Amino acid sequence: MRAAVLYEPKTPLVVEDLDLLPPRANEVLVRLASAGVCRSDHHFMAGHAPFPTPVVLGHEGAAIVEELGPSVSNLKVGDPVILSFVPNCGFCHFCTIGRPYLCDVGSVARGGLMDGTTRLRKGDMEIYQFAKLGCFGQYAVVPESACIKLPQGFPLDQAALMGCSVPTGVGAVINTAQVEAGSTVAVVGCGGVGLNIIQGARLVNAGKIIAVDISDGALKMAERFGATDGVNSSKEDPVARVRELTGGLGADYTFESFGSATTAKVAYEAARKAGTVTIVGLAPVGESVSIDLTTLTRMEKIVRGCYYGSARPHVDFPKLTRLVQEGKLDLAILKQRSYGLDQVNEAYEDLENGLPGRGVIVYE
Ligand SMILES: NC(=O)c1ccc[n+]([C@@H]2O[C@H](COP(=O)([O-])OP(=O)(O)OC[C@H]3O[C@@H](n4cnc5c(N)ncnc54)[C@H](O)[C@@H]3O)[C@@H](O)[C@H]2O)c1
Ligand SMILES: [Zn+2]
Ligand SMILES: [Zn+2]
Structure with missing residues (x-):
């Protein structure tokens, strides 16, 4: 699979081939459909905030479920999903009081999935996954709780926006x-x-x-x-x-x-x-x-x-999706530019230069 890797802050992302290990328990393999060009990734590229490297960035994404790991019960192969950048554990204090966006496990920025390990490799080298996702890659293994089902037919080139900028x-x-x-x-x-x-x-x-x-x-x-x-x-x-x-x-x-x-x-x-x-x-x-x-x-x-807009993704994302379908929220104008994965550095230059609206990486 192709993915954009940040090796060091203040250097361009390197788009290259990586290996992907199979999903473990409560994880799924997804094929990315689109990934938004959000400033939060840019903070790590610019060195405004530390994050373990090398890492595949990208936290605003939509995808199709390709393969289920053991014990996955809520998804099936072929489901279109919005990806949440705070997959939640369901058991910590903040999940339990109804604030899953503050989940003690999901909101920790350490580069691995819920168990702390990553599924991305380049040869023997471990590559981290930003926000337990890594949307700047053709595929990703992500926690089941990061996947919120989308209705069939929802425009997937715009759906990435439902993962960050809209709910936030x-x-x-x-x-x-x-x-x-x-x-x-x-x-x-x-x-x-x-x-x-x-x-x-x-x-x-x-x-x-x-x-x-x-x-x-x-x-x-x-x-x-x-x-x-x-x-x-x-x-x-x-x-x-x-x-x-x-x-x-x-x-x-x-x-x-x-x-x-x-x-x-x-x-x-x-x-x-x-x-x-x-x-x-x-x-x-x-x-x-x-x-x-x-x-x-x-x-x-x-x-x-x-x-994250104080959002409970599994409750709020379907509501927001309906508002888009009813024409009460706009995605079509919001998405001003499309890029291929190979153009990800250009996409971030456009963000730095203040081009209006949102850019989106659209996968084939
Ligand atoms: N709280 C969250 O959960 C959450 C989620 C997503 C993004 N963010 C953060 O929100 C911020 C915005 O992200 P974005 O993707 O919309 O960025 P963006 O680059 O798309 O938009 C930033 C806007 O700010 C404007 N701007 C720059 N300097 C300004 C100034 N001095 N005064 C007024 N406007 C100015 C720019 O012209 C641009 O229109 C980032 O810091 C991002 O990391 C937070
Ligand atoms: Zn974002
Ligand atoms: Zn939790």
Whole structure:
């Protein structure tokens, strides 16, 4: 099988042949259909966060089940599936309290599957699997709990987006922040994830939806997803403009979806008194932000993190899939570009250059 391997941060991915060991208990072999070009993989390529190497990255994927390992009971060969980047164990504290996206086993970034070992080899060399998946490869052996069945006929070239950007962005609105109809919303960073926050806000009938980005292309795209106003923060003060657009109050809900101290600060300051600030972007490891504590106290702001849209994949992904089928969430416009696996480095250059919407690696 062909896969894109990261040997060291700040070096291009190497697309090459790898061997794949058969699935063990509670694992399945899948053939990838599509894999999204998400910034979270880019953090590891850029060295913003450590991860064991060599590794096959790619955590936003859709696939077809090809072979079942022992004890797999919920899937059959030929099932189309969305891949969850936090396969959950079902037994830890967080799985048990209904927060499987925080699973103690599934959310640990150590490069192996649930038992800590990897099924990818190059000769004798072990190759790690990012997020217990490794979607930048033609095939992968993944945990059964990472597979959420898709209805037959769902467009597989777009289905990868259901594995990260859609549940993260829409989930941030519905599950994490719980935005009410009519509320004002500001979204700082309108790429793959931010556009889904915007369409999530539209879905729940938010009032004003203010898109903030440094790229006019991203702002134009944001408008297509339901943004009522656009603010180019490289040309005007985004905090002052959000206040102006919200009658001097600041937004009821703000979201950070780029991943930096600067954008987190904008999201914090653009929220109104008693407003909720949801941090969705992943900043480089070790980066912190300072806020004036008196504003936190006296303005009663609420700051919260959001991992994977606080989604319970086996419950929420089928719901989101139905919303796509009913035309209430868009994937077709979100997927702006298709690439072959051999073009994965080009795909990430396009992400770095801020091309609007999401790129997707589509497998043959
Ligand atoms: N919390 C989670 O579970 C989760 C899941 C997926 C992605 N993420 C993170 O979310 C972030 C966004 O991912 P993505 O794939 O949408 O990235 P992306 O590259 O597609 O989009 C980022 C957007 O931010 C804009 N931007 C850059 N600098 C900015 C600035 N100073 N002010 C305003 N906008 C700015 C870019 O122009 C771009 O439109 C990343 O940090 C990613 O790792 C988190
Ligand atoms: Zn992602
Ligand atoms: Zn668990």
